[in-house]
Structure formats: C-alpha cells, structure tokens
Amino acid sequence: MERKSLELELLPGEYWWGGIVPDGVKMPFGGGMEAERDMHASLLGNQGSPLLLSSRGRAVWSEDTFGFRITPGKLIIQEAEGELHVDESKSNLAEAFRHAANRYFPADGRCPEALFFTAPQYNTWIEMTYEPTQDKTIAYAESVLANGMPPGVIMIDDNWMQDYGNWTFHSERFPDPRAMTDKLHELGFKVMLWTCPFVSPDSASFRYLEKRGCLLRDETGKTAIRQWWNGFSAVLDCTNPDAVEWYNGQLHTLMDRYGIDGFKFDAGDPEFYRLSDKSAEPRHPNGHCEAWAKVGLDYPFNEFRACWKSAGKPLVQRLSDKSHSWGNDGLASLIPNGLAQGLLGYAFTCPDMIGGGQVGDVLNEDFTVRKHVELDQELFVRYAQCSALFPMMQFSAAPWRVLDKEHLELNVEAARLHAEYGEEIMALARHAAETGEPIIRHMAYVFPEGGYEHVRDQFMLGCRTLVAPVLTKGAASRSIALPPGTWRGDDGNIVEGPCVFETATPLSRLPRYELID
Structure with missing residues (x-):
C-alpha cells in the first residue's frame, strides 16, 4: 500500500x-x-x-x-x-x-444507559484488586448507601471469573452469583463485570477456540501468544464472526443466568497485535482495537478504555488509569484529556477512578501485598470535585475507608452534585447521541472568538455551565476566565464577562458559573 x-x-x-x-x-x-x-x-x-x-x-x-x-x-x-x-x-x-x-463518524442516535449519567459508578478495583468476592462486593455496595452516597453502576473488576476466556464465576469467591446480583439490584445498583479478549493457554476454552480458528495467529500461522499486564495469553480474533458469536454467548449466559446488566471491556489495545498477524479479516493493529470496540455495541451497559475510530457510537469511554498525583499523570490530566476525548468524537466520557486507578499505588511490585498508603485527602476531594460535572464519575477506593469524616462528607457532596445535575447531563448525552457534539466542551469550542485555546483547567458543560475545579494543592483561590455574558456563580455572585478574576476556593467549593444572559 x-x-x-x-x-x-x-x-x-x-x-x-x-x-x-x-x-x-x-x-x-x-x-x-x-x-x-x-x-x-x-x-x-x-x-x-x-x-x-x-x-x-x-x-x-x-x-x-x-x-x-x-x-x-x-x-x-x-x-x-x-x-x-x-x-x-x-x-x-x-x-x-x-x-x-x-x-x-456520524452519531448513530443511541446513548449508553441513563444511569451512567445520572449517578456515580463504583468499581471494585482499588478495594479488591485481584481478589473480589461476593461478600466484599455486597459490603462495598451497602457501605455506599450507609455513607449517604447514591446507588449507581457497580463494576466487579478482574478475577471474578475462573480464568481468562472461561467467563464463569469463580465458585469459591462467588458461591451464589444470582443471590449477589439480586441483592445488588435490591439495593438500587446495576451490575457490570470486567472482561477482556484474552484466553489462557492450556484451558478448555483455548482448545475449543483454537480448533475452530477463533484465535489470532502469528506470521507463521500458529496461535499467537501475547504478553500483557496479567501474563501470557492467546487473543480472540474479533474479526471472526464465529469468535464474536462464541464470546457473546458467554456474556449472554451471564446476563440470563445471573442477571448481570453489562460489561467492562478492557484491553484490546493495538499494542497487543502485530501488523503480521493473521486473522479472519486482515487488519492493522488499530483495526483489531476497532473490532474489539464493536463487540460492545450490543450492550447498553458497557465501558471501554482503549478504542480506535469508534467515535459517534454509544460506548462509555473511560480515561486511562491515573496516578494518585496532582500532576499530568493524575488530576491535572483529567480536564485536557477529557476535552480531547470529546473533540475526537468520544462524547460519553468518564474520568479515571477518583483518587487514581493505578494499582501500583496500592500494591507492591508483584501485586501480592497491599501497601500501607497514606492517601492525600485533599487530592482525593479535588479528584471527586473535578469528576462531579463530567458526563460520568467513578469511585473505586472507598472514600469511607481512606478519608476522615470532613473529607468523606466533601466526597459525598460531589457525588450528590453529580446526581443533581443528572437531568442536565442526560439531556446533553441525548444531544450527543443525535449530533456527536461533546458533552463537556473546550472553552474555544463554545466561545471561538475569546482567545481561550490555552485554557485547560476549566471546561463548559454544554454551552451554559462553566466548571473550574481546583487542581493545585493547597490553593485557597484560583483564576477564572469568564466569557461574555452575565454569569451566576455557585457562591451567589453575579459576574459580568468577559473578564479574568480571582475567586476563593476553600476545600468545600467546586467553582461553577451558569450563564443567565
């Protein structure tokens, strides 16, 4: 070519x-x-x-x-x-x-499930990492409610299953999955399970899929075995309709038998593929990532992190795992990278887990021992506030475990604020489903004549709500660039734009301004 x-x-x-x-x-x-x-x-x-x-x-x-x-x-x-x-x-x-x-990449008119936009998400990763259990999952959900946070989507992350490619519950960790799901539903949650395109070698699923030509092959024609963050596995060929049919069958069995509502589709990154790979339909590595994303289109409860050329589709797009940090590897990246998602056509965006989702922040190098980590409580609160008026927000580290009473209450307030804005966010999500327009928008997108191209620490929720989270440790105030118009602040002040002004930012405050004229 x-x-x-x-x-x-x-x-x-x-x-x-x-x-x-x-x-x-x-x-x-x-x-x-x-x-x-x-x-x-x-x-x-x-x-x-x-x-x-x-x-x-x-x-x-x-x-x-x-x-x-x-x-x-x-x-x-x-x-x-x-x-x-x-x-x-x-x-x-x-x-x-x-x-x-x-x-x-025209929008196809469909939206992910409304609960993503109207309530927080809760992921078990940081609390349980590779050891989720039925009892711990129920206890986590009950603690959400006991601490005054609204129910939402709960995601059971990696290692709930028997093995990669064996998408059945681990019987010792989850002795009665249906009872667990029924309990979570009763508490007001929807339930999602982590999954990936990998298949462990020397397993029954591997033998079944290899015999039917459903696994990716390398340049020699042999089944490809790829190293990824959890070891070495074969890779499902998502360009093969038979492979996708088998995989969908596994997921639908979980939905039918146990009442599971949807799935977190992890991995699928182009780095796990080679240009020389042989598949049912020849693809560039990015094309295999695109094929993996298409699998999720049949599930209104879905989440992706790695995607290629999948804009305009009803897919939840989470930012990649962040560190417990104030810098560009953590909190400071959420707004600019979230805005980039929208400008690339990925409107249904979710920041990473509040406080950071890097497993290395809580486990030692071989992932076997939980570190004693003193999290920065101020940072945790600012993470939650920054996420609150994104299209979605996701908790993982349990605020009630890692925070004192004062900082916990501020996280609860951020979760409630997201729910309060749920109707507005949902209306913007429906608009995105029809037009493809971002839900959170760059200042230069909404106000192209204002010279706001380099404003990366505030954003517009739609066209009328300006959100200016605090991203600097210990900041008692921050500067806000306000476009033309009359704006009402969350502090009750009326400000005439355009102007740049300094405003007080106690830890309890997420600065935001509504355009009223």
Whole structure:
C-alpha cells in the first residue's frame, strides 16, 4: 500500500487538536511549539482517531492511521495509510468538528444507559484488586448507601471469573452469583463485570477456540501468544464472526443466568497485535482495537478504555488509569484529556477512578501485598470535585475507608452534585447521541472568538455551565476566565464577562458559573 503525505501551512493564530487522547495535556498543538505523534505505533492506552481539528475551522481525516508533526509554520502528515481528506471551508473549532462528525463518524442516535449519567459508578478495583468476592462486593455496595452516597453502576473488576476466556464465576469467591446480583439490584445498583479478549493457554476454552480458528495467529500461522499486564495469553480474533458469536454467548449466559446488566471491556489495545498477524479479516493493529470496540455495541451497559475510530457510537469511554498525583499523570490530566476525548468524537466520557486507578499505588511490585498508603485527602476531594460535572464519575477506593469524616462528607457532596445535575447531563448525552457534539466542551469550542485555546483547567458543560475545579494543592483561590455574558456563580455572585478574576476556593467549593444572559 502506498503511504501518503501532506503539508499544510499554518494560518496565523491557528491551533490544532486531535490524534490520541493522552496527548490532550499537550493540546492545542501549534503556537510555535513542536509536536509529533505516530498513531501507527501506539494509542498510549486510551482512545484515538485519525482526525485533526483546527481553531481556524480546518479538519484532516483519514480512514486509516497516520503520523503527524507540527513545526513552526507547518502541519506535516506522514505515512498516511488511507486517503487524506482536508476540509478548509469552516471558520472555527466547533464548525470543523461538526462538519467532520457529520461526514466521517456520524452519531448513530443511541446513548449508553441513563444511569451512567445520572449517578456515580463504583468499581471494585482499588478495594479488591485481584481478589473480589461476593461478600466484599455486597459490603462495598451497602457501605455506599450507609455513607449517604447514591446507588449507581457497580463494576466487579478482574478475577471474578475462573480464568481468562472461561467467563464463569469463580465458585469459591462467588458461591451464589444470582443471590449477589439480586441483592445488588435490591439495593438500587446495576451490575457490570470486567472482561477482556484474552484466553489462557492450556484451558478448555483455548482448545475449543483454537480448533475452530477463533484465535489470532502469528506470521507463521500458529496461535499467537501475547504478553500483557496479567501474563501470557492467546487473543480472540474479533474479526471472526464465529469468535464474536462464541464470546457473546458467554456474556449472554451471564446476563440470563445471573442477571448481570453489562460489561467492562478492557484491553484490546493495538499494542497487543502485530501488523503480521493473521486473522479472519486482515487488519492493522488499530483495526483489531476497532473490532474489539464493536463487540460492545450490543450492550447498553458497557465501558471501554482503549478504542480506535469508534467515535459517534454509544460506548462509555473511560480515561486511562491515573496516578494518585496532582500532576499530568493524575488530576491535572483529567480536564485536557477529557476535552480531547470529546473533540475526537468520544462524547460519553468518564474520568479515571477518583483518587487514581493505578494499582501500583496500592500494591507492591508483584501485586501480592497491599501497601500501607497514606492517601492525600485533599487530592482525593479535588479528584471527586473535578469528576462531579463530567458526563460520568467513578469511585473505586472507598472514600469511607481512606478519608476522615470532613473529607468523606466533601466526597459525598460531589457525588450528590453529580446526581443533581443528572437531568442536565442526560439531556446533553441525548444531544450527543443525535449530533456527536461533546458533552463537556473546550472553552474555544463554545466561545471561538475569546482567545481561550490555552485554557485547560476549566471546561463548559454544554454551552451554559462553566466548571473550574481546583487542581493545585493547597490553593485557597484560583483564576477564572469568564466569557461574555452575565454569569451566576455557585457562591451567589453575579459576574459580568468577559473578564479574568480571582475567586476563593476553600476545600468545600467546586467553582461553577451558569450563564443567565
């Protein structure tokens, strides 16, 4: 296949967004700064799309992967594997996005389940890691309610099952899964299970799937065995209809027999595939990631972390695992990377687990011993506040275990605030399902003439609610860039924009402003 290249002269004052979500902390590209990304090699564990968007209304799209480089004065597209489409007919970022969405990844009109948007999610990962049990899961859910937090989706993470590819409950950890699910439903929760495309070798599922040609093969034609974070496994070939039918059968059995509501579809990253792999339909590694995402389309309760070219679809897209940190590996990344998700067409976004979801923060190097970790309680609260007015928010480390009474109550308030905004967020989600527009939006998207391209520590929820979380340790105040109009703050103050002003930010406050004129 002939690979294509393209050079565009940058326009005066032009900035660009696009490529992969983890680069959100570097966006916008331009302004004399150099940037480079090769999407053939890696998506860095999160979502990606062959799309670039400009503040001056330009858009670049390819159906396949490409690399790009931005230098002072130029955007250079390199090694494009598909036809390059360049549109220069629009005038700003929002117009460029809407045009690209309508043409290349139109929204299909469907939304994930409403509960994702109207209530918090609770994931067992940090509390239980590789040792979830029936009793611990029920106790976790009961503690949510006992501490005044609203019920929502509860996700039972890795190792609930017998083995990878053997999607049946581990009988010792979950002796009566139906009773557990019935209890969780009675408490007001919906129940999701973690799953992945890997199959443990030397298992009954492996032998069954290998015999039927449902596993990925390497360049020699032998079943591929890939190293991933949990060891070495075969990989389900999701381009093979028989493999997908088998997998769906496993999931539907769990739904029918035990009342499971949906699934967290983890892994599927392009890094686990090779260009030389043999599959039912030849695919680039990114294409295998795309095929994995398509499996989730039949499940309204779903979650993905790694996705390629799956914009406009009713898929929940979580940010990649973050550290328990104030920096760009933690809290500071949530807003810029969440905004990047929306600008790449992934509207149904969820930050990482509140406080951070990196298992290394709580377990030792071989994942066998839980560390004694003194979490930064202020950071935990600011994580929760930052997440509260995202489309979704997700807890994992139990606030009632790691926080004192004061900080716990502030987390409960953040969870309740999300529920209070649930109707508004749900309306924006329905709008996204019809138009593809982001739910949380960059300031430059909503106010293209305001010079807000580099504002990365606040965002718009829709077009009328400005959210400005505190992202710095010990900050007693923060600066807010307020666009034109009359705004009512959460503190009751009325402020006329445009202006930049300083406002007090005690730990109890998430600054937010509603446009009233």
